[in-house]
Amino acid sequence: MKIAVCVSHVPDTASKIYIGSDGKSIDQTGLTYVVNPYDEFAIEEALKTKEKFGGETVAISLGTDANKETLRKALAMGIDNAVLLKDDKYRDSLSVAKALADEIKAQGAELVFFGKQSVDFDNSVVGQLTAELLGYNCVSVVVSFSLDGNKITCEREIEGGKEFIETSLPAVITAQKGLNEPRYASLKGIMAAKKKVIIEKPALQSENFVEVIAMKRPPTKQAGRIIGTDVSAVPELVKILHEEAKVI
Amino acid sequence: MTKILAFIEQRDGQIKKSSFEAAKTAFDLSQKLNATVEAVCLGNEVNNIDAVGGFGISKINFLKNPALEKYSSAYTDLVTDFINQNNFDIILFSATSLGRDLSPKVSARLNCGLAVDCINLDIVENNIIATRPIFAGKALLDLKLNSEKKIFVLRPNVFSAGTPNENKAEVNTINVEVSEPKVKVTEISKSEGKLDVAEADIIVSGGRGMKGPENFKMIEELAQLLGAAVGASRAVVDAGWRPHSEQVGQTGKTVSPTLYIAIGISGAIQHLAGMRSSKFIVAVNKDKDAPIFQSADYGIVADLFEILPALIEEIKKLKQ
Ligand SMILES: Cc1cc2nc3c(=O)[nH]c(=O)nc-3n(C[C@H](O)[C@H](O)[C@H](O)COP(=O)(O)OP(=O)(O)OC[C@H]3O[C@@H](n4cnc5c(N)ncnc54)[C@H](O)[C@@H]3O)c2cc1C
Ligand SMILES: Nc1ncnc2c1ncn2[C@@H]1O[C@H](COP(=O)(O)O)[C@@H](O)[C@H]1O
Numbered sequence: 001m002k003i004a005v006c007v008s009h010v011p012d013t014a015s016k017i018y019i020g021s022d023g024k025s026i027d028q029t030g031l032t033y034v035v036n037p038y039d040e041f042a043i044e045e046a047l048k049t050k051e052k053f054g055g056e057t058v059a060i061s062l063g064t065d066a067n068k069e070t071l072r073k074a075l076a077m078g079i080d081n082a083v084l085l086k087d088d089k090y091r092d093s094l095s096v097a098k099a100l101a102d103e104i105k106a107q108g109a110e111l112v113f114f115g116k117q118s119v120d121f122d123n124s125v126v127g128q129l130t131a132e133l134l135g136y137n138c139v140s141v142v143v144s145f146s147l148d149g150n151k152i153t154c155e156r157e158i159e160g161g162k163e164f165i166e167t168s169l170p171a172v173i174t175a176q177k178g179l180n181e182p183r184y185a186s187l188k189g190i191m192a193a194k195k196k197v198i199i200e201k202p203a204l205q206s207e208n209f210v211e212v213i214a215m216k217r218p219p220t221k222q223a224g225r226i227i228g229t230d231v232s233a234v235p236e237l238v239k240i241l242h243e244e245a246k247v248i
Numbered sequence: 249m250t251k252i253l254a255f256i257e258q259r260d261g262q263i264k265k266s267s268f269e270a271a272k273t274a275f276d277l278s279q280k281l282n283a284t285v286e287a288v289c290l291g292n293e294v295n296n297i298d299a300v301g302g303f304g305i306s307k308i309n310f311l312k313n314p315a316l317e318k319y320s321s322a323y324t325d326l327v328t329d330f331i332n333q334n335n336f337d338i339i340l341f342s343a344t345s346l347g348r349d350l351s352p353k354v355s356a357r358l359n360c361g362l363a364v365d366c367i368n369l370d371i372v373e374n375n376i377i378a379t380r381p382i383f384a385g386k387a388l389l390d391l392k393l394n395s396e397k398k399i400f401v402l403r404p405n406v407f408s409a410g411t412p413n414e415n416k417a418e419v420n421t422i423n424v425e426v427s428e429p430k431v432k433v434t435e436i437s438k439s440e441g442k443l444d445v446a447e448a449d450i451i452v453s454g455g456r457g458m459k460g461p462e463n464f465k466m467i468e469e470l471a472q473l474l475g476a477a478v479g480a481s482r483a484v485v486d487a488g489w490r491p492h493s494e495q496v497g498q499t500g501k502t503v504s505p506t507l508y509i510a511i512g513i514s515g516a517i518q519h520l521a522g523m524r525s526s527k528f529i530v531a532v533n534k535d536k537d538a539p540i541f542q543s544a545d546y547g548i549v550a551d552l553f554e555i556l557p558a559l560i561e562e563i564k565k566l567k568q
Contacts, residue, residue, distance in 0.1 A: 013498055013518055017386040026387070037499065094356065119498065121382050121389070123364055125352035132356035137321065137431045140349045157493065158345040158436070160444035163319070167431040177499050178492050209361030209395040213377055216388050224529070224544040226536075233548045234558040237530065238566060240546060245528050247507040248450070248474060248566070 001055035004109035005046040005079065006100055006130070007039040009063055009070040010120040019215050025090075026215065035070045038115025040077075040182040041175035045145055046113045047078045048180065053147065056080050060103050062096055062203050064088045075193035076185035082196065083107075085203035092210035093121075097129035099203040104134060110170040116141050116177075124174075131172035139165050140174040250283035253336040255327065256300060256308065257346055258291045261317075265447070266342035266404035268303055273369065273407045274340045275304030280371050283338070287417070288330055290316045290323055298419050302412025310421045318436070319346050320429035328357040331397070338376070341401045344446075351401045361393030364401040365502075367525065376400070384498045384521030404446070405504040406525065443477040445496055450507045451523075453479030453496055457512020457533065457552055461489035466556045467511065473563045479503070479523075481513045497522035512552045515540025532556070 011017070011031045018027040035043075046057050059074035061067040062085040071082040085099050104112055114127030124140075131138030137152075143162070144155040147169075156163045157176055185193070227233045227240070241248045254274035256267040271287055278285035287300050287308040300308050311326055327350065331339060339354070341347040343365050355362035367388075368379040375392055378400055382389045393399075445451050452471040454464055464478070471478045480490040482497055496503055498518040508526035513519060515531070515538055523529070524543055531544035532555050541547045548555055 011383070013384065015383075017383045019387060026383070092361070093352070094359075094362065097356065119384065122384065124348055125355075125362060125364055128349060128352035129356045132324070132353045138349075138353070139431060141345065156345070159446045160442065161436055161438040163433045164435040164437070165431060166434050167321075209393055210363065211392045211394055213390040213392055215382070216390070218381070218385060218388050218524075221524075221543055221545075223542050224531075224547055226541070226547045226549055229549045231550070231554050231558045233550070234555060234562050237546060237548060238559070238562045241507070241528070241530070242566060245507075245545075247528050248563070 001053060001111060002107055002109040003046045003049055003055055003057045003111045003113070004104050004107055005039070005042045005057065005059050005074065005113045006126070007043065007059050007061045007070050007074055008036040008115070008118045008120070009033050009061060009067040010036045010118055013037070013119055019217060023214055023216075024212050033066060033069065035073050036115050036118050038117055038119070038175055038177070041177065041179045042113035042115050043074050043077050043079060044180045044182040045173070045175055047183070049111065049147060058083060058107055058109065060085065060100060062087060062091075062099050068198050071198050072193050073185065075196050076189040077183060078189060082198045084198050084200045086200055087203040090208070090212065092208045093123050093125045094129055095206045095208050097126050097133055098206045100126070101130045101133040102204040103201070104130065111147075112136070112172045114172060114174040116174045127172050127174035134170070134172070136170045136172050137167040138172040139167060141176045142173050143176050143178040145173055145179065250281055250338065251334070251336045252278050252281075252283050252285040252338045253331065253340070254285065254287045254300070254305060255339065255341045255347070256287045256289040257342065257344060258289060258294045261291065261293050261295050263289070263294065263296060263299060264342070264344060265409070266344055266402070268300070268409040268412070269404065269407040270340045270342050270402055271300045271303040271305050272409045273402060277338065277369065277371075277376070281374065288327065290326060292317045298416040299412065301415040301417035303409060305417055306415070308417045308419055310419055311424045312421050313424050313426045315426040315429070316424075318433040320432040322426045322429040323350055324353040324357065326424060328354050331358065337397055339397070339399045341399065343401045343403050347401055351399055355399045358397050360395040360397040360399060362399045362401070363391055363393060365403050366400050367403050367406045369400060381525070384518065385524055386517075386521070403502070403504065439493060445477045445479045445494060445503050446501050448477035448503075449505050450474045450476035450509075451479045451496070451503060451505045452476050452509045452511065453481065453513060454484060454490075454511050455481040455513030456483040456487075458484065458489070464489065466560065470509075470556065470560050470563065473560065473567060481519050510540050510544070511556060513540055514538050515543060
């Protein structure tokens with residue numbers, strides 16, 4: 001079985017974010033990029049599935065040459081092959097999904113893992129979009145996954161509980177924290193990854209429906225009021241919440 | 249004429265609160281855009297299905313079948329067909345776990361633009377400009393959708409549903425056929441009697457300052473008194489003191505309750521990412537320089553082990 005995993009290359013979550021001078025993009029100065037944290041769960045699940053059932057794994061990323069770093073990390077963790085779909089222009093999620101779906105089809109992958117969400121634009125949609133474009137079954141925000149022949153059972157996190165879900169291959173799964181513990185790349189893995197060739201292709205072009213009008217900083221909240229420094233502040237706090245803010 | 253549709257979600261036959269926010273927002277848009285507006289709901293038996301009337305929507309289409317009680321891939325098929333057959337132009341969902349799964353699937357089928365997790369919709373020259381947080385709320389993005397059909401997914405608890413009036417919506421029940429879905433929910437396990445942070449109006453969250461899992465009894469007691477959900481920082485979840493379902497933040501849940509009480513939480517950027525859009529934030533921390541105080545509306549700088557018992561007593565008095 002061919003298993004694909006889609007990985008995105010994102011600024012470290014601890015980064016300070018500044019708006020670029022065009023008012024429509026993020027200032028890249030000083031940003032360090034990492035593998036999207038949720039995609040590490042996706043990579044791990046792809047590796048575990050291969051270890052159990054055999055087959056071949058491929059990591060796919062759409063973006064610039066910089067994304068090779070993320071693909072190398074996937075290779076170092078144990079993914080067999082890597083494909084970079086090259087594009088340096090702004091794309092909306094549906095346009096990303098169209099290019100990924102095109103490559104997944106070309107690869108003939110029957111099972112595809114995504115992260116639940118890219119921690120840059122926080123859309124949480126590319127997995128579901130890609131699945132529909134491919135006509136694959138799709139379960140998002142998955143915290144447990146098991147495959148038996150053609151049959152898939154998973155658990156998905158929802159408000160106030162979990163859903164148990166049944167489906168079958170071909171399928172797209174989007175990984176939530178808790179699905180597994182991503183492994184560290186071994187030294188041997190890192191060395192081997194350096195020697196591997198990352199296949200580069202132009203990404204399938206399509207139109208964008210989402211137009212960026214502006215990016216801006218969130219309104220700054222004025223620092224709050226310190227009500228006190230000991231227990232005597234408690235009645236005052238409760239009074240404010242009850243009478244002024246009217247929230248309790 | 250432009251046609252707007254609000255997707256109304258039911259769970260266990262009850263309409264979700266966030267769906268009333270979507271209904272009211274859809275109605276407000278219809279007024280501003282001089283458009284018509286309807287709602288659609290999928291299920292089997294739904295209580296108060298006509299209640300959307302109170303939020304301005306005079307007609308709700310009810311796609312009915314016992315197989316639609318729980319979420320499945322049949323929802324994608326039915327909602328897409330319904331939108332296409334009735335030529336809706338603008339569709340609103342709420343960003344619940346169902347809405348976040350379903351809306352992109354529908355958008356791929358319709359080949360249309362999608363804006364998820366919107367916190368504001370403005371109208372500029374007859375176009376909807378949506379605002380959504382990016383980079384975990386460290387920046388905001390204003391966007392416009394340029395496709396014919398447009399889908400907006402609203403962050404729960406942000407758009408006001410207002411106070412409903414007495415009006416009841418006309419219910420157009422359509423008994424639909426559902427073939428065996430390819431992806432289906434077989435069972436739902438509920439965290440017993442517990443309110444989920446994603447849905448609560450008030451959240452009491454504890455961090456590493458709580459020192460150990462046993463001390464969360466106090467957080468639970470305070471939460472119970474306030475009818476609140478219990479939340480946690482990642483430090484506490486990673487330590488195994490609380491389940492991941494309670495984690496608030498970048499790798500946990502994004503919440504916007506009316507009141508968020510942070511006890512012994514430092515206010516790391518990844519925690520703030522999940523709760524900074526709360527209407528009121530209260531922080532208790534012994535370190536006056538803790539970053540949480542920058543985001544809090546009200547703070548007490550003191551030992552939480554003194555404050556928490558006093559706070560519980562004071563709330564008890566209030567609730568008597
Ligand atoms: C990729 C990534 C994702 C992350 N995602 C999340 C996330 O989703 N959610 C999240 O919360 N974090 C997340 N984090 C972790 C985050 O950076 C912080 O480490 C975490 O939020 C700290 O939790 P805390 O505030 O409970 O602990 P600490 O930072 O240790 O703070 C404890 C606080 O308690 C106070 N305190 C101690 N004793 C007392 C006392 N007796 N009385 C009063 N106050 C006291 C201290 O002054 C301190 O401010 C993430 C980190 C990374 C790198
Ligand atoms: N440019 C990209 N290249 C490859 N995979 C991507 C890309 N963007 C998003 N993804 C995948 O889609 C998931 C969800 O992303 P998003 O919908 O952007 O939040 C990510 O966790 C990745 O698995």
